[in-house]
Amino acid sequence: MMKEKNSVGIVKPQIFVCKNPLQLDSGVMLNEYELTYETYGKLNTKRDNAVLVCHALSGNHHLAGRYSNQDKHPGWWDSLIGPNKPLDTNKFFVIGVNNLGGSHGSTGPKSINPKTKKAWGSKFPIVTIQDWVNSQNELIKFLGISQLAGVLGGSLGGMQAMQWSIQYPDKLKHSIVIAAAPNLTAQNIAFNQVARQAIVTDSDFNKGDYYKSGVTPRAGLRIARMLGHITYLSDDVMGAKFGRRIKNSNYQYNLDTEFEIESYLNYQGDKFANEFDANTYIRMTKALDYYDPTKGNKKKLSTVFKGIQSKFLIISFTSDWRFSPKRSREIVKALLDNNINVSYAELTASSGHDAFLMSDEKYHNILRSYFQRMLGAK
Numbered sequence: 106m107m108k109e110k111n112s113v114g115i116v117k118p119q120i121f122v123c124k125n126p127l128q129l130d131s132g133v134m135l136n137e138y139e140l141t142y143e144t145y146g147k148l149n150t151k152r153d154n155a156v157l158v159c160h161a162l163s164g165n166h167h168l169a170g171r172y173s174n175q176d177k178h179p180g181w182w183d184s185l186i187g188p189n190k191p192l193d194t195n196k197f198f199v200i201g202v203n204n205l206g207g208s209h210g211s212t213g214p215k216s217i218n219p220k221t222k223k224a225w226g227s228k229f230p231i232v233t234i235q236d237w238v239n240s241q242n243e244l245i246k247f248l249g250i251s252q253l254a255g256v257l258g259g260s261l262g263g264m265q266a267m268q269w270s271i272q273y274p275d276k277l278k279h280s281i282v283i284a285a286a287p288n289l290t291a292q293n294i295a296f297n298q299v300a301r302q303a304i305v306t307d308s309d310f311n312k313g314d315y316y317k318s319g320v321t322p323r324a325g326l327r328i329a330r331m332l333g334h335i336t337y338l339s340d341d342v343m344g345a346k347f348g349r350r351i352k353n354s355n356y357q358y359n360l361d362t363e364f365e366i367e368s369y370l371n372y373q374g375d376k377f378a379n380e381f382d383a384n385t386y387i388r389m390t391k392a393l394d395y396y397d398p399t400k401g402n403k404k405k406l407s408t409v410f411k412g413i414q415s416k417f418l419i420i421s422f423t424s425d426w427r428f429s430p431k432r433s434r435e436i437v438k439a440l441l442d443n444n445i446n447v448s449y450a451e452l453t454a455s456s457g458h459d460a461f462l463m464s465d466e467k468y469h470n471i472l473r474s475y476f477q478r479m480l481g482a483k
Contacts, residue, residue, distance in 0.1 A: 141210030146194035215382030227313030327374030339457035
């Protein structure tokens with residue numbers, strides 16, 4: 106494979122072992138844990154050019170670059186991060202971390218519990234966005250960074266970026282929140298519950314202790330992912346991409362896969378079931394459900410934001426019906442109520458919730474411009 110233009114190149118994940126006990130919101134104490142992370146670019150002499158990128162539900166620490174010349178797929182936000190890209194690694198030190206409880210190396214349900222010497226499985230505690238921010242802060246301290254230039258995230262990652270500004274107001278200068286919301290609607294919680302039920306009712310789930318049996322609840326995880334993909338895309342995109350097209354010239358009048366949209370969902374479900382841990386999926390969706398800094402009263406969002414010191418960029422997408430622009434505007438209003446510096450962009454996009462991952466020129470130019478302003482503000 107030839108060297109790609111503006112790529113961070115070949116990258117390698119690292120492991121941070123934290124021996125400082127972490128008190129979780131659930132009441133459980135983790136005496137130690139590991140976080141898998143990657144970095145791109147260089148930390149400058151002032152140590153003030155670091156940007157933490159938080160991942161969404163199914164994401165991980167692998168933001169950009171490839172693991173080898175034979176690696177077919179770059180990091181999940183490779184279009185955004187790299188030399189001369191909107192988040193320019195010639196100027197910024199970018200950090201990606203796999204959340205606690207994750208499926209890609211950080212301490213989680215499939216990790217070995219040091220007390221039992223067996224996989225945590227069902228015994229791994231529920232973690233919250235607040236817990237993730239606390240654990241990420243330990244990593245940031247380990248890297249010798251006292252204040253982040255910014256925290257960036259889309260969807261669930263955007264919630265983490267927002268929570269950073271609430272939880273550690275003096276430790277970041279900018280919060281970039283994309284396609285997110287201050288909490289989930291009842292409909293969103295309902296989607297997550299259906300996804301979890303698909304997993305826990307799978308006969309191979311074994312109450313979360315399926316590792317020792319050598320099987321995984323693939324059927325349930327497939328359904329959960331297929332449901333998720335339906336909610337991430339817009340009706341327009343699904344219509345344009347698949348419509349009512351069928352694989353054969355005529356209907357077969359059986360229960361086999363006939364429509365192209367069915368084939369697409371089957372592929373996504375199979376791929377995800379081979380790569381992601383079901384217990385992690387359950388915990389990630391629970392973290393989404395639990396997140397609500399207002400404790401159920403959206404009128405309190407302005408009060409919650411009173412201590413914020415960072416500046417904000419909020420971006421939403423018109424076709425995103427899972428985290429609609431209306432929810433982003435709630436965040437903007439609460440920030441303005443506190444005279445906090447906030448820029449807001451509502452972009453026309455047909456991709457639905459997944460629009461935050463797209464390589465749209467206007468979208469990327471907004472981010473590029475904001476990151477350039479961040480550098481000028483120092």
